[in-house]
Amino acid sequence: MLLSRKTYISLLLALLVLNLGIFVGKLNLKVNEIIEREKCPACFGINLCQDIDDNKVTLEYTDFYSIFNNLLGIKNIYYGKYGGDKVIIKKLAQKIELEGFDKMICSDYELMELCFNKPKAVNTMKNFYNLIVAELISADMNDPNVKIRLCPTISKLPELFSNVLTENNLKNADYYKYLWSLIQINPEPILLQILSSNDNWPTPKYFGACGRIVIVEYIGLPLSAFIQETWIERAIIASSLLDAAYAFTFKNPKFAFYLTDISMDNIAVNNEQRAIFVDLENTIIVDKYPSDEVLKEKTAWNVTYTNQVYTDCKDCFIFSPTDICNHKISDHNYYAICQNILVQGLHTNFDNQGLLHNIPSTILQEYPQLTYLLNQCSKPDKFQSRIESGNQLKKVLDTII
Known part of the structure; x- marks a missing residue:
């Protein structure tokens, strides 16, 4: 049955009003409405509940990212303010x-x-x-x-x-x-x-947490937003990424932390152009000094494990948790940063451009070893150390910047 023009316009207006009502409701959304406190103790904690009750935590609509996420609830992540701090409010799951x-x-x-x-x-x-x-x-x-x-x-x-x-x-x-x-x-x-x-x-x-939300610091835009910045700016960020690879592997004398979901969208950049890892959901933690009884079964424990690069799968992040767990030290974090961030942008929309793409010719003339070290940190030769190449690459970048 054909609708009259008047009926058609009425339906459009009704849909417009409905959508407007939905968005107005979203704009008036309170943090208390999303915390699911009634699910406790099957929740994430309660230390921030009083502050939420006192309206110290609010949703913000000050820029594109906050408006887009808060209205649509993308990934169950919301942008807000806690006191004077910009924060991310996470539901942690779909x-x-x-x-x-x-x-x-x-x-x-x-x-x-x-x-x-x-x-x-x-x-x-x-x-x-x-x-x-x-x-x-x-x-x-x-x-x-x-x-x-x-x-x-x-x-x-x-x-x-x-x-x-x-x-x-x-x-x-x-x-x-x-x-x-x-x-x-x-x-x-x-x-x-x-x-x-x-x-x-x-x-x-x-x-902290309240019910089924947690509140963390807002760092800044994702790393993917910086892929077209000047090369020097990208080099500064790259240096901090290599700092992080070292820290997660060596900073703690007793444990090594290997992040297994590293991509440009899981890293943000703060005001100091430092890369901050904002998604730690997937992590392997290796006890560097297990008992002698455990070590009896780890014949290659003190040999640094080198992650393989599978050239037939260009946009893949492949690793073996078992192999990582069988060695005191793995080059996994350097592999993830160099191969999947610096050399190729894993899961980005920029033709797989890595963060250090298009090195200026003037810089290559003065630092010809730059490309070699980048390649060795990404896909090391048989007798080269990815970790050592990564550390040398950072030194060169620090000299340049």
Whole structure:
């Protein structure tokens, strides 16, 4: 049946009003409306709940990124303000993932005490610290769904979690439930506390949580937004990336941290042109000094592991968690930075241009070793060290900038 022009216009106006109403509702969205506090203790924590109740945390609509994300809820990430700080408000997972988590805990009697609509008679009183340990011990190193891997042993877990298991945090009887929930959904807040920006790690400041949101420092635009900046500006950022590769591998004398989801969109650049890693969801943590009993099975433990580059898969980030876990040191972080950021822009829309594309001829004339070191850090020759090439590359970049 054909619609009259008047009816057609009426329908268009109705749709316009509907969409306007939706957007106005979004513009008036309060942080309290997205936190799902009722899901606690199957949540991420409660230390920021009072500040949220006092309206100290607000959503902001001051630029394209904040408007776009806050109205559409892309990736369940929102832009806001906490006091005087610009912040990112993260739900840490998509709606379907959170619903799956709720379904899992509400259908397992052993976990029923976490279920937000559990029967009143349920009182299983599980030891969630033991559940955390069991989860980390049983993790399949090669399962892509496992987001935090500790290897080759988790015997130093209390030491690793020293910034997390603080006396103040443990005053809350539900704290281990929060940690277990994070490990199930997204362990990034745990990593942000282990690799605290207060200790000069290249990570955003972690403010805390309330219900099923966490609040972290807003750093700046993603690295992909800088791909067409001047070469010197890109070289400054590249130097900080190589700093980060060294820090994650060597800074902590007892543990090495290997980030397994490094891309230009998971790195932001701050006002000092320093690269900051804003997505730590997927990480392998290697205990550098396991017991002698564990080392009996690690015949190549003290040999630095070199990640292979698969030339038949140009836009791939391929690595072996098992091989990384079988060596005290791996060049994984240098491989990720040099191959997938500096040489080729993994998952970017710029014809796979790496951050250091189009080196000016004047710079190459003065520093002819630059291209060689970049290539060796990306795809080292058989007897070359990717780590050593990366460290030398940083020295050259620092001389140039």
